[in-house]
Amino acid sequence: MRRRSFLKTALKVTAAAAAGGGAMAALTREGVQAAPDSATRTVAFPEGFLWGVSTSSYQIEGAVAEDGRGPSVWDTYSHSFGRIANGDTGDIACDHYHRYAEDVELMARAGMKAYRFSIAWPRVMPQGTGAVNAKGLDFYDRLTDALLAKGIQPWPCLFHWDLPQALQDRGGWTNRDIAGWFTDYALAVTARLGDRARNWVMLNEPSVVAIFGHGTGGHAPGMTGRDTCLKAIHHQNLAQGTALAALRQVGGKNWQLGTVLSLQPSWPVGGLDSNYPASLMWDAVWNRSCLDPLFKGRFPALLEADFARIAKPGDLERIEQPVDFLGVNYYSRMHQQPDPQGLFGTGYGSAPEGTRKTGMDWPVEPDGLTEILAELQEMYGNPPVYVTENGADYPDTVGPDGRVNDRDRIGYLRDHLLAAAKAIDEGCNLKGYMAWTLLDNFEWSEGYRRKFGLVQVDRKTMERKPKASYDWYASVIRNNAVPLR
Template sequence: MNSTEKERNPLLSRAAFGHDFHWGVSNAAFQVEGAWNENDKGPSIWDTFTQKKGNIYGGHQAKIACDFYNRYPSDLDLMSALGIPDLRFSISWPRILPKGTGKVNPKGLAFYDRLVDETLEKGITPWVTLYHWDLPQSLQEQGGWINRDIIHWFEDYAQIVVKTLGDRVKNWMVLNEPMVFTGGGYFLGIHAPGKKGLANFIPAVHHATLCQGIGGRVIREFSPGANIGTTFSCSYVEPYRDTPRDHKAARKIDALLNRLFLEPALGRGYPINDLKLLQRLERHMKPEDEELMKFDFDYIGLQNYTREKVKFSISTPILWANIVKAENRKVHFNEMGWEVYPESIYHMLHQFSAYPEVKKIIITESGTAFDDKVKNGEVHDPNRTKYIQDVLHQVWKAKQEGVPVQGYFIWTFTDNFEWAEGYRPRFGIVYNDHTTQERIIKSSGQWYSDFLKS
C-alpha cells in the first residue's frame, strides 16, 4: 500500500491508537480446549447439553474442539509469529473443581499454570476470564445459577484460581456476557443448561450480578494491583419505526440487553424504570445485596457484534417488544444471521462511556462469521478483513472523540465450537480443520499481523 493511501487512512498504522493500546485475540475454554474428560476434569453443563439430541447444530460436540489443551504450545507459537501481543482465555471451572466445590484437581491447576507460563515466555500477555459459561454439572444439579448458594461456590472457585495465577496474571475478567448465559440458558433454553421461563431467569440474573461484584473483590484481595474488569455483550438498539410505541419498545430492549448487568455494577441498581418486569428481582434481594452488586472495576469489557432494530409487538406479552431479524430487514448479515454493521461499536462505546463511573473500556470481543473455504491450501476472507478494518475505524473515531477505549481483541484466533451453532460459523482469523486440526492463517489473520507489525 502506497504512502498516499496511508495518509488517507491512519488506521493502517497501529500507532494511530497510541502506544498504550492493547491488541489481542480472545477464546474460551469450552470452545477450544477439548480434553473434555481428561486428567480428572469433571463434566460441565455444556458437556451435558451437547450430548442431548437436537440441542446443537448438526449434533456437533466439543469433546475435542480445537484440541487447545494439547496443542496450546504450537498455537502460541503461531500467535507469536503473527505478532499478537495479548491473549484472552478462560478457566474451566470443572477442570479446577470437578464437583464444583470441595477437592481441587491439581492436574487442572497445573494445566493453567503451564499455559500462563508459556504465554509469558513467548512474550504474550495473558488476560484471564474466570467464568465463560462452563458451570460444573454437579452444581447445576443443585440449581446452578438459580441457587443463591452459587455466590459462595463462585467465591471459593475464584479464590483458588486467583491465588494460583495472580502472581503472574495481572489482567482479569470476572464474567463473560452474563446476559447471554442467563438469557440463553435460563430463559430461552437454547444454551446450557436448557432452562426456560422468567422463574428461572430472574434469580439467575440476580445471582450472576452478585457474583460479578464478589469476583471483583476476590481478585482485588488476592492480586493487589491487578487490572480488573468484567465483560458485557451489547448491541446498538434502534426503533424499527419512528413511532412512540417502537421507541418505548427499543428502550425496553436496550435496558435488557445493554444495561441489566452494567448498571448494578456501577452502583445504579437494576434499570427497573425502563423495564418493569425487573421488579420481580426485588423478591430475591437481601439487605446486603445493593453493596454486593457494586464493584469499582478498572475497566469494562465491551463485546459488540451487531445492532438490533426493535418494534412494538402484541405477540410478546410482558415485554411488548420484538427484535426484527436482519434477514427480514433486507440488510447484509453474517453466518449467525446478525446484521453486518460496524458503526454499532461506535455507538456502544459512546453509550458505555457516558457513565461517569466507567474509567476505561477494552473491546474484549469483536468479529464476524462468514462461510470460509480452503482453496489451494489458502483461505481468503476479504469480508472479514474489511469488517475488522471498518470496526477499527469506528473505534479510532470514538477514541478521537474522547472515549477512553484502550484495547481491541478479535473474536477469535482459531475457528472454534460456537455453542448451539456448533462448528458451522467460523469467526477465526486462523482456519481450523476440525477433523485434522490443521491451522491455516486466513488473509484476515495475515492482515492483522501486518497491521500489528506496522
C-alpha cells in the same frame, strides 16, 4: 443528545453507511456522515494500544474427560439429542488442551500482546466446590508460562459459560449460594496463577448466559422463563461483586480486575415510535441489567420491580464494586419490536434496508460500536474499556492455493476498528482490542458450521492454517494502524 433523538436521527443514515463495502463512513453522534480524508491511508491508534485475541475453554480445549475434569452444563447440553447443529459436541473442539503451544506460537507470530482465555471451572473443581484438581490447574500453569515466554499478557476469564454440571444439579445460577461457590473458585485459581497473571476477568456476558441459557432455553443449561432469567442475571451480578471484593482484598494493587459484558445498542425497528418501548425494554434486559448494578448501584427502572422480588437487602452494595477495566463484546445492534410471545414482550426485527449481513445473518453495523463506547463515556464515567470480542462468521472458501482468502471478514474487522478509532478520537477510554477469535471453533448451538476464526482448523487432522484475515490483523498490530482500504 437524548438517546431517542440520536436513534431516530442516526437511523436515517445507517443503511447507507452499512451498505458500503470499503472504509466505514463515520457517523457522528449528531447523525452526520463524516467521510475520512481520502489522502489518509491508515488510521493510527494510540501508543501502547493493546492488541490481542479471545477464546473460551469449552469452544477450543476438548479433552473433556482428561486429567480429572468433570462435566459441564455444555457437555450435558451438547449430548442431548437435537440441541446442537449436526449433533456436534465440544468433546474434541480444537484440541487446544494438547496443542496450546502451537496456538500460542500463532499468536506470537501475529504480534499479539494479549490473550483472553477462559478457565474451565469443571477442570479446576470437578464438583464445583471443595477439592481443587491440581492437574486441571497444571494446564493453565503451562499455558500462562507459554504466553509470558512469548511476551503475551494472559487475561484469564473465570467463567465463560461452562458451569460444572454438579453445580447445575444444585440450582446453578438460580441458587444465590453460587455467589460463594464462585468466589471460592476464583480465590483458588488466582492463588495459583496470580503471581504471573495480572489481568483478571470475572464473567463473560452474564446477560447472554441468563437470556439464552435460562430464559429461552437455546443454550445450556436449557432452562426457560422470565423469572429464571432474572434470577440468573442477579446471581451472576452478585457472584461477580462478591468475587471482586474478595480478590481486591487478597490481590491488592497487583491485579487489574474487571468483567466482560455483551453490549449491543437496542434500536426500534424502522425507527417507529410504536417500537420504541420494546427497544427500551430489551435494552434494560440485555445491557442495563448488568451495567447499572455494577456502575450505579441500582437496577434499571424498567426491571426494578422484578429484581426487587429476587434481591435481598445489601445485594446492590455487594454488586457495586470498583473495576479496573470493562470488557465489551460487540457484534451488532439489536432491532426490537413488540412481541407478545417474547420473554419480555419484545422480539427481533429487521435492520434498516440495505444493511450488510454476516454468514449468521447478523447485521453489520460498525457505528454501533462507536455508539456503545460513547454511552459508556457519557453515562458510566468513561471507564477503561477493552473490546474483548468482535468478529464475524462468513462461509469460508478454500482457494486453489489451499488458503482461505476471507475478504468479508477483513472488511468487517477493518470497519469496526475504524469505528473504535473514531470513539477514541471522541474521548472514549478505549485501551485495547481482542478479536474474536483465533480458531474456527465450537460455536455453541451452531456447532462447527460457523467460522469466526482468523485460523482455519481441519476437523479431521486439527491442522491450523492461517487465513488472509490473520495476516491482515498481524499487519494492523505491527503498524498499530488500520488501513482505510
